[in-house]
Structures are given as structure tokens and as C-alpha cells.
Amino acid sequence: MSENSINHFEQCIKCTVCTAYCPVLGVNPAFPGPKQAGPDGERLRLKDKFYYDPSLKYCLNCKRCEVSCPSGVKIADIIQSARRRFNDDTPDLRDRVLANTDFMGKMARPFAPLVNKVVSLRPVKKVMDVMMDIEQERTFPKYRSKGFDAIFRSDFAPYQNRFPRHVAFFRGCSTEFQHPETGIAFVRLMNAVGIGVRLLDEKCCGVALMANGLWHHAEKNARHNVKVFSEAVAGGLPVVAVSSTCAFTMRDEYPGVLEVDNASVRESITLAEKFLFEQVDSGRVKLVFRKDYASRIAYHIPCHMEKLGWSIFTKELLQMAPSISLKVLDSNCCGMAGTYGFKKENYPYSQAIGRPLFEQIKSLSPDVVCCECETCKWQIEASTGYTVLNPVVILAEALDIEATCAANGGFVKA
Amino acid sequence: MRFDTVLIGGGLSSLVCGILLQREGKKCLMISAGQNALHFSSGAFGLLGCMPDGTPVDAPFEAFSALAPSHPYRKIGRTLCESYADAAVPFFASCGIPLQGFGRRNGFRLTASGSFKRAWLAFQDVPFFSSDDALDGKRALIVTLDGFLDFYPEMLSDGLRRRGVESRCVSVHLSCLDALRGGPGEMRSVGIARILNRETNWKQFGREVRALLDGEDLVIVPEVFGLEDRIVNEWIAEMIPAQVLYVGTMPPSVSGIRVQRLLKNAFIQAGGTFLMGDTACDPEWAPDGTVRCIHTANLGAPGIEADSFVYAGGHLFGRGIESHPDGFSDPVFGLDVVCDADRASWVERGFFQAQPYMGYGIGTDERFRGLKDGRTVENLYVAGAQLAGCNSLQEGSGAGVAVMSAMHIAADILKRTENVGE
Numbered sequence: 119m120s121e122n123s124i125n126h127f128e129q130c131i132k133c134t135v136c137t138a139y140c141p142v143l144g145v146n147p148a149f150p151g152p153k154q155a156g157p158d159g160e161r162l163r164l165k166d167k168f169y170y171d172p173s174l175k176y177c178l179n180c181k182r183c184e185v186s187c188p189s190g191v192k193i194a195d196i197i198q199s200a201r202r203r204f205n206d207d208t209p210d211l212r213d214r215v216l217a218n219t220d221f222m223g224k225m226a227r228p229f230a231p232l233v234n235k236v237v238s239l240r241p242v243k244k245v246m247d248v249m250m251d252i253e254q255e256r257t258f259p260k261y262r263s264k265g266f267d268a269i270f271r272s273d274f275a276p277y278q279n280r281f282p283r284h285v286a287f288f289r290g291c292s293t294e295f296q297h298p299e300t301g302i303a304f305v306r307l308m309n310a311v312g313i314g315v316r317l318l319d320e321k322c323c324g325v326a327l328m329a330n331g332l333w334h335h336a337e338k339n340a341r342h343n344v345k346v347f348s349e350a351v352a353g354g355l356p357v358v359a360v361s362s363t364c365a366f367t368m369r370d371e372y373p374g375v376l377e378v379d380n381a382s383v384r385e386s387i388t389l390a391e392k393f394l395f396e397q398v399d400s401g402r403v404k405l406v407f408r409k410d411y412a413s414r415i416a417y418h419i420p421c422h423m424e425k426l427g428w429s430i431f432t433k434e435l436l437q438m439a440p441s442i443s444l445k446v447l448d449s450n451c452c453g454m455a456g457t458y459g460f461k462k463e464n465y466p467y468s469q470a471i472g473r474p475l476f477e478q479i480k481s482l483s484p485d486v487v488c489c490e491c492e493t494c495k496w497q498i499e500a501s502t503g504y505t506v507l508n509p510v511v512i513l514a515e516a517l518d519i520e521a522t523c524a525a526n527g528g529f530v531k532a
Numbered sequence: 533m534r535f536d537t538v539l540i541g542g543g544l545s546s547l548v549c550g551i552l553l554q555r556e557g558k559k560c561l562m563i564s565a566g567q568n569a570l571h572f573s574s575g576a577f578g579l580l581g582c583m584p585d586g587t588p589v590d591a592p593f594e595a596f597s598a599l600a601p602s603h604p605y606r607k608i609g610r611t612l613c614e615s616y617a618d619a620a621v622p623f624f625a626s627c628g629i630p631l632q633g634f635g636r637r638n639g640f641r642l643t644a645s646g647s648f649k650r651a652w653l654a655f656q657d658v659p660f661f662s663s664d665d666a667l668d669g670k671r672a673l674i675v676t677l678d679g680f681l682d683f684y685p686e687m688l689s690d691g692l693r694r695r696g697v698e699s700r701c702v703s704v705h706l707s708c709l710d711a712l713r714g715g716p717g718e719m720r721s722v723g724i725a726r727i728l729n730r731e732t733n734w735k736q737f738g739r740e741v742r743a744l745l746d747g748e749d750l751v752i753v754p755e756v757f758g759l760e761d762r763i764v765n766e767w768i769a770e771m772i773p774a775q776v777l778y779v780g781t782m783p784p785s786v787s788g789i790r791v792q793r794l795l796k797n798a799f800i801q802a803g804g805t806f807l808m809g810d811t812a813c814d815p816e817w818a819p820d821g822t823v824r825c826i827h828t829a830n831l832g833a834p835g836i837e838a839d840s841f842v843y844a845g846g847h848l849f850g851r852g853i854e855s856h857p858d859g860f861s862d863p864v865f866g867l868d869v870v871c872d873a874d875r876a877s878w879v880e881r882g883f884f885q886a887q888p889y890m891g892y893g894i895g896t897d898e899r900f901r902g903l904k905d906g907r908t909v910e911n912l913y914v915a916g917a918q919l920a921g922c923n924s925l926q927e928g929s930g931a932g933v934a935v936m937s938a939m940h941i942a943a944d945i946l947k948r949t950e951n952v953g954e
């Protein structure tokens with residue numbers, strides 16, 4: 119077992135700071151909180167597995183406790199790793215359905231219009247609620263009949279060879295199945311600044327599998343991805359994702375929770391905003407923005423983005439656009455945490471956690487909300503009615519594509 | 533990436549300095565590895581509660597001249613310290629933090645053990661008086677909450693009795709706290725405060741206390757209100773026909789967390805960039821011995837350049853200095869740490885005695901620029917609890933040193949860029 123999961127808890131000086139920042143503790147008294155579930159509990163669990171408390175499942179794995187801890191304790195890693203090591207319950211059908219984002223996506227695709235229709239019908243939602251404990255108040259993100267991969271192959275792949283350098287694009291399940299537009303925006307951005315895009319033979323990053331207790335499957339995906347990334351990195355390609363949770367999981371949860379060694383590729387796994395900012399900052403790339411694009415944007419920093427510490431890149435990039443006015447929202451969890459909020463037993467907590475964020479958005483009434491995480495997007499859209507876009511989509515829209523191509527020797531097919 | 537000033541640390545000192553600079557149009561980045569000492573605040577800022585030899589101080593500024601020349605206040609000088617002190621109250625008010633104080637004299641804060649402690653300024657909801665006999669002869673009702681273990685009414689009552697304040701201790705049972713009480717988690721101040729923040733809940737508390745009141749002049753309650761907004765404390769006070777005093781509990785400090793959030797928001801509102809949960813490391817040095825850029829654990833390869841750097845990493849607790857078997861060191865820049873070479877003199881035997889190691893810190897020149905191997909690093913300032921020359925725990929000077937050094941450094945940075953501009 120890694121050092122992370124075993125002895126790390128001893129760094130805790132019992133200062134209680136983390137308990138002040140756990141969003142679940144504020145709304146669900148059945149959760150023991152980061153200090154007790156994490157370092158305090160670990161001490162006991164190591165003595166006897168009897169001390170494992172199933173209420174650890176209420177942890178969102180949002181990492182806010184870790185971000186606040188003055189002693190650098192990896193509290194949430196300790197909690198997740200305890201779930202992995204001690205929880206014997208086999209996941210039920212509901213958890214399997216929610217966990218297998220890629221499998222479900224592939225199964226649903228040929229029937230996309232039908233599936234979307236069916237899961238949005240009241241009676242079906244009621245049945246899912248009663249039979250599977252999937253909250254009926256939830257709106258399901260729509261599956262698309264043509265996934266990103268297919269769009270890329272037909273529309274973009276043919277001319278990617280003409281670029282002098284390339285990135286490997288980790289598209290993630292939501293780009294593939296629900297939001298191909300994010301992937302398209304990414305390719306247009308890269309191509310405009312003269313960089314070609316290659317797809318990876320990727321598997322789901324595994325975040326939903328981990329959240330739902332399918333540890334073995336998650337670990338298999340992690341090993342597969344690390345292997346695929348190694349090949350890309352060996353060919354000189356950075357691995358660029360558009361979802362902050364995918365990037366965070368593959369960089370930090372692979373070694374920290376799944377104990378899959380990613381040291382050889384970790385530094386090459388990045389996020390579109392970080393990658394692009396560094397290109398601009400080093401003078402390799404120039405962005406030219408449209409004069410007629412004005413937008414008041416409220417930026418929600420997803421928890422895992424907060425943990426990555428990379429929101430500064432998104433903020434700096436968006437502020438380069440002269441007519442974007444950006445307001446960074448207060449640091450709050452949206453309450454969705456991947457598949458957490460889909461579960462009936464979590465739904466009320468999920469909404470209560472997100473309330474301060476929803477209220478702030480409503481009071482600002484921005485043109486659009488921006489964030490790097492798709493499950494935050496679903497939660498905020500459903501709870502506020504505001505449109506939420508990935509920064510990549512906003513940038514692609516705000517950019518004067520023609521002028522940017524001209525400045526960087528780029529090319530984008532109309 | 534380039535900023536005018538990069539501040540390392542997210543505590544009181546860094547925040548004050550960052551807000552002042554950012555409001556003057558400097559582009560600032562603040563890097564904070566974790567939360568800070570404000571989370572343990574008593575609710576009051578100390579300037580100089582007693583001299584290093586333990587003599588109590590009532591007029592702190594007058595006492596400065598008796599401090600060692602290496603003390604941060606002596607480096608700033610009394611006159612400037614007084615002008616910073618005058619500026620402090622309006623400054624905090626502009627961040628949404630009204631403070632109580634008694635001008636150039638120390639006030640007295642009522643502690644959880646019923647004693648009075650000298651302090652400079654106090655948050656609005658803290659019992660703070662111009663003398664330690666303010667409560668003499670009064671009768672108090674001390675109220676706690678069923679199941680709450682971080683507040684000790686009997687101890688408070690004993691302490692008050694010694695001052696001639698008679699009191700009665702009661703505990704109220706609030707149904708809104710049942711789930712927390714029965715749950716697997718701990719019942720801590722902040723957890724309770726989050727629940728009591730809701731109107732129906734604090735009103736229930738106010739009603740229960742009103743019903744229990746039996747002619748007492750004072751009602752003393754643990755500080756488990758006002759996490760979001762201290763207005764709640766005022767509303768409760770309005771419900772109860774007696775003087776209501778909120779007394780600090782065991783950590784975390786509800787008012788300290790609120791103040792930390794307000795300062796952080798003020799910095800961000802002014803346009804500053806705040807990196808929470810990230811650690812500054814691996815500085816790169818220019819040939820002339822100044823800091824060229826710094827890295828952080830999260831941001832990776834590209835260095836962050838700046839004209840000036842402010843290092844406010846706290847004391848041992850904040851990890852701004854580290855101890856090893858053979859000495860103390862600065863983990864980031866390797867600046868000189870002023871400490872006793874002989875290990876035996878690091879600690880005093882008695883637990884309650886002034887501990888020499890608490891007075892160790894980073895050595896600086898008169899302008900608080902750090903010393904490395906005895907030479908001044910021209911663009912690297914050191915602020916707050918990290919500074920050598922004072923034992924703030926012993927003197928009760930923590931916040932004073934944090935605020936004064938931050939203001940002095942901000943003024944120095946602004947002056948310096950003005951000169952360059954000329």
C-alpha cells in the first residue's frame with residue numbers, strides 16, 4: 119500500500135480547519151466530516167476494519183478539505199482509499215448504470231433520440247426513482263446520436279497532418295457522448311493557432327467508476343490510459359483534456375487513490391486552458407479576438423479545478439478578450455459531484471450544497487456561466503436556468519478565427 | 533507569467549499587504565498553502581499586551597522604546613507605527629470588518645475562562661472593554677448548548693466570580709441541533725454556526741434564552757453565530773432584554789473565519805489573484821542576488837516573475853519556518869533564521885513559560901527585506917509571524933506585527949515603484 123493511504127494521516131495536527139470547509143458537513147449530519155472520516159478514522163481503521171463507517175460514501179471527494187488543510191494532509195485521498203480498501207458492498211444496478219459513463223454512452227447512442235425521450239418521460243423517471251433510486255427531479259444530459267469521435271473523423275481528421283506540431287486530445291465521456299461541441303471548439307482553437315489534434319485510444323478516466331465503488335474497473339481504465347499516454351508522450355505529444363475532473367483524476371487520483379503509477383506521464387497531462395495559456399505566455403501563439411463579441415461571464419471554479427489550482431489560466435485567457443467582462447464566483451461547491459447528485463439519497467443535500475452558488479449566479483444575472491466541468495454544468499443549468507459553457511467553447515466563439523489563423527499559420531475548415 | 537508583486541502566504545499579514553497594493557493598482561498574486569492563524573483567532577488583535585519580561589502594558593506605543601532594537605516595531609519606528617494604527621481601523625472597515633478599540637490604549641477582552649486579556653482591536657461581536665472592571669457587580673446568565681463540549685460554562689463562571697460577577701449556568705436544547713448531536717461527527721463551533729445561521733434556528737435560540745432570563749444584566753453565550761454575517765449576533769441581542777456577550781470557544785474560531793473570508797474577498801474584489809491550496813517553491817535567482825521568479829507545486833514549469841516578492845508564511849504552525857534536529861530554516865528561500873545555536877536553549881521547561889523558539893524568525897534589514905547569508909535580498913520582503921525579533925505569543929503582539937509589517941512593506945513597495953517611475 120502506498121504511503122499516501124497508510125501513514126499520511128499522522129501529519130494531522132487536529133487543528134479542525136478542514137471541518138470548516140467541508141460542504142457536506144454543513145448539510146448532512148450523518149457524515150462524520152473530513153477530520154473524523156479521514157485522519158482520525160484511518161488511525162482506527164488500521165487497527166480494525168470494524169471501524170470502517172459506511173457513511174464515508176457521503177463524501178463528495180470535492181477536495182475542499184485538502185485545499186484548506188494547513189498541514190498538507192491528503193484527507194480526501196485517505197477517505198477514498200478507505201472506501202476502496204474496506205467497503206465490501208457490491209455496487210447495485212443503479213450505481214453501475216451511473217458509473218459506466220462510456221459503456222452507457224455507447225449503448226445509448228444508436229437509440230439516442232429514443233433514450234433521451236424515454237428518460238425524460240415522467241412515468242419512466244418515476245420508475246427509475248422507485249426501482250433504481252435515481253432522483254426523478256433530475257434532468258438527464260442528452261445523448262447525441264453522432265459522437266465526437268465520428269464527427270472528428272469525418273470533418274477534421276483528414277487535414278490534421280498539415281500542422282507542424284500536435285497535441286493528443288483526451289476528449290472524455292461527456293465530450294464524446296453529450297457535448298461534442300466542446301471537442302469541436304477545442305479542435306478549432308488548436309487548428310487556428312497552428313496546432314494539429316490527434317485522438318487517443320482512451321477509456322473513461324474512471325472518476326464515476328470510483329465514486330460508485332467499481333474500483334477494479336477504474337484501475338483497469340487507469341492502467342490502460344497511462345499506457346496510451348506513454349505512447350503519446352514518447353511521440354512528443356502532451357495529453358490535453360477539456361474536463362477539469364478528467365485531468366485531475368488522471369494526474370492525482372491514479373497514484374493517490376488507485377495506486378496506479380503515472381509518474382512518467384503526469385506532467386504531460388494538462389488542461390486546454392493551461393496548455394493554451396502557456397503557449398501564449400511563451401510567445402509561441404497569438405490570439406486575436408473579435409471586436410463584436412461582448413459577454414458578461416460568471417466563472418464558476420469547479421472543485422477539482424480549485425484543487426488543480428489552474429483557474430488562474432482560464433481567468434487570464436478569458437481576460438485577454440477585450441470585450442469579455444469576467445466575474446469570478448465565490449468559491450463554492452455546486453453539489454453535483456459527478457454522479458453523487460443523481461442519487462435519490464443525495465439529491466436534497468446536493469441542492470442544499472449548491473444553493474449559495476445558485477443564488478449568487480441569479481443575483482448577478484450574467485449572459486453566460488463558464489466552467490470546466492460538465493457535471494457542474496448540468497447542475498447549474500438545471501438549478502438556475504442559465505446556460506453554462508466550457509471556457510474552450512467561449513474562447514472559440516470570442517476568437518477572430520481568420521485573424522488568429524493568419525497570425526499563427528493556422529487553418530480551420532469552414 | 534508576470535505580476536507586480538507575488539505574496540506568499542494567505543494569512544492576515546499577506547492579505548493586508550496584498551489589498552493595499554492591489555488597491556493602488558499593482559497586479560498581485562497571492563499563493564496560500566492552506567488556511568492560516570486567523571482560524572484560531574481569539575477575536576481580538578494584539579499589539580503589545582506585555583513586555584518580553586511579562587510586565588503588562590496599557591499604553592503600547594509608549595512601551596515601544598523599551599523593546600529591543602531588533603523588534604519589528606522598533607524597525608518601523610513609533611511615529612510610523614502610530615500612523616499605521618490610525619489607518620488600520622478605516623482599512624478594516626473598508627473590507628467590511630468594523631473593529632472596536634480605545635485609541636492608543638489597550639482594551640480588555642473577556643476570555644472563555646472569565647479573565648480579561650489585553651488587546652489592541654477587537655471584532656465587533658467580541659466583549660471588549662476599556663478596563664477590566666467593566667462587568668464588576670453585574671449578574672450573568674451563561675448559556676451553552678446541549679452536547680457542545682468546546683465551551684466551559686463552569687470555568688467561565690469561576691473566573692467571573694473572582695471578579696465579583698455572580699453567574700448562573702444553563703444549557704439549552706435546540707431541536708435543530710439534534711441531528712448534529714446524534715450524528716457520527718464532532719459538534720464543533722463552525723458546524724453549529726452553520727445550522728444556527730438559519731433564521732428559524734437563531735430565533736429559537738433567542739426565544740429560549742429570553743425565557744430563561746431571570747433578571748440578569750448579562751447573557752454570555754459561546755460564539756457559534758455569525759459565520760456568514762455578524763448581523764445575526766445583533767439580531768439575537770435585540771431579542772434578549774440584557775447585554776449579550778459572545779465569548780470565543782475552542783477552535784475553529786467563527787469570527788476569525790468570517791474575517792479571513794472578508795479579507796480574501798476584498799483582495800479578489802480589488803482585482804487580485806488568489807491561489808488557494810498551492811505552495812510556493814523553487815525560487816530562481818537573478819545574478820544580482822534578487823529573486824527572479826518563483827514556482828508553485830500546482831502551476832508547474834513556467835516561473836512566476838515579479839518586481840517584488842512578499843513572504844508571509846507564518847511561524848512554525850504556518851510552516852513559514854521549519855525546525856530540524858540541528859536548527860531552524862526557511863523552506864522556500866533559505867533566508868537566515870535568527871535562533872539560538874545551542875539546542876538546549878530552544879525550549880524552557882515550564883509549559884506556561886515564554887518559549888524561546890517562538891521568538892525565532894527570519895532576519896531582515898530595517899525595511900523588512902530578507903537576509904540571505906547576511907546580505908539583503910533587495911526585492912524579497914518578509915512579513916508577519918515569520919519575522920525575527922519578537923515572541924508574539926508571549927507579548928500578545930501577533931496581529932500587530934502582522935498588520936504593521938504588512939503596511940510598512942506595502943508603503944515601501946509603492947515608494948520604490950514611484951521612484952523608478954521618476
Ligand SMILES: Cc1cc2nc3c(=O)[nH]c(=O)nc-3n(C[C@H](O)[C@H](O)[C@H](O)COP(=O)(O)OP(=O)(O)OC[C@H]3O[C@@H](n4cnc5c(N)ncnc54)[C@H](O)[C@@H]3O)c2cc1C
Binds near residue numbers: 567573579924930
Ligand atoms: C493558534 C494561534 C492563535 C493565535 N491567536 C491570535 C489572536 O487571537 N490574536 C492575535 O493578535 N494573534 C494571534 N495569533 C498570532 C498570529 O500568528 C498573528 O496574529 C497573525 O495572524 C499571523 O499572520 P501571518 O499572516 O503572519 O501568518 P499565518 O496566519 O500563519 O499565515 C501563514 C500562511 O502562509 C502559508 N504558507 C506558508 N508557507 C507557504 C508556501 N511556501 N507557499 C504558500 N503558502 C505558504 C500558510 O499556509 C498560511 O496560510 C495566533 C497564532 C496562532 C498560531
Ligand code: SF4
Binds near residue numbers: 136137188193
Ligand atoms: S485541517 Fe489538516 S491538520 Fe487540521 S484537522 Fe484537518 S486534516 Fe488535520
Ligand code: SF4
Binds near residue numbers: 139178197
Ligand atoms: S472531499 Fe469534500 S466532501 Fe469529502 S470530506 Fe473533503 S470537503 Fe468533505
